[in-house]
Amino acid sequence: MKNLLFAIITIICFASCDDGDIIVTSFDFEQQTLERCSDFDTQYVFFKINPENNETIAIAFTTSNDIFDAGDGENEVRELELQLSGNDNITYRRFDESPTSDYFCNPIPPATPIVIEEFISTSGDITVFTEGTYADSDGIASEIEDPTGLIDTDGDSLPDIIDFDDDGDNVPTGQEGVVLNDDGTINTELTRDTDGDGIFDYLDNDDDNDGVLTIDEDTNMDLNPANDNSDPDNENLDDYLNPAITTSVNTETYRLHTYFLNNIIITIDTQNLDFRNQNGEEVIRDIRTVTFGTFTGAPPATFTITPMF
């Protein structure tokens, strides 16, 4: 990904200038932090403020895609190509004094500060790159759980690193007796293996090896086998951990799963911009691909899904 500044741009005057006049100006926001308004539905607004020159540049674009989701839970970079049009535009403004971020995050722009100069590009191509790190909340760090990121123990299409119920038995991994060493690796002595078959409970879909899958040892059928205790001699032992109880129901639904995208980085590239000033007399064209900015202020994104059984 290129990391160019935005941008030395040539103004070519029409009408108001003599033929052949070329004015070189600079929209230089390289040092400014990219900020974001979060109050809009499907329109995203990102902006930079240069308080020294009382100038700003903002991009607005609409997409039904959630740009804070890198994609399918496995690929950690996604490219989204969009085109500017109408209210989806890039606006450069110079003011009589520097605005604050409230200026952009208001559906109706405030009357002050006063706009002295404005250039808007309502055409051009933008590419939004979303990067991040997917993870679940099962207590095992992804690099420990599966450094390849490819293993899907229960075959529910969620890789183990984002699957909070790795064996698909409707008892979350975090409740299946995993014990970690100080370095985050799995303690093979203390991690629970109820039936002693060499498969830890969090990866074992028949934890007590009684021939009834844990997911089916759910007498009250609430998609939680960890609250069914029908053995009067072992009231504190869940049926799915009790080989003496083999009551079976037919469960064909996974419980709701949650995973996260952390360390989100949004990078916006632009190309083929075509700025016009208020009266349309000046045109600024920039066909190059340049980076509008990089945004790192997003909180982790949360995803919920019920995998197909």
Ligand SMILES: [Ca+2]
């Ligand atoms: Ca899985």
Ligand SMILES: [Ca+2]
């Ligand atoms: Ca997992």
Ligand SMILES: [Ca+2]
């Ligand atoms: Ca299990």
Ligand SMILES: [Ca+2]
């Ligand atoms: Ca049992």
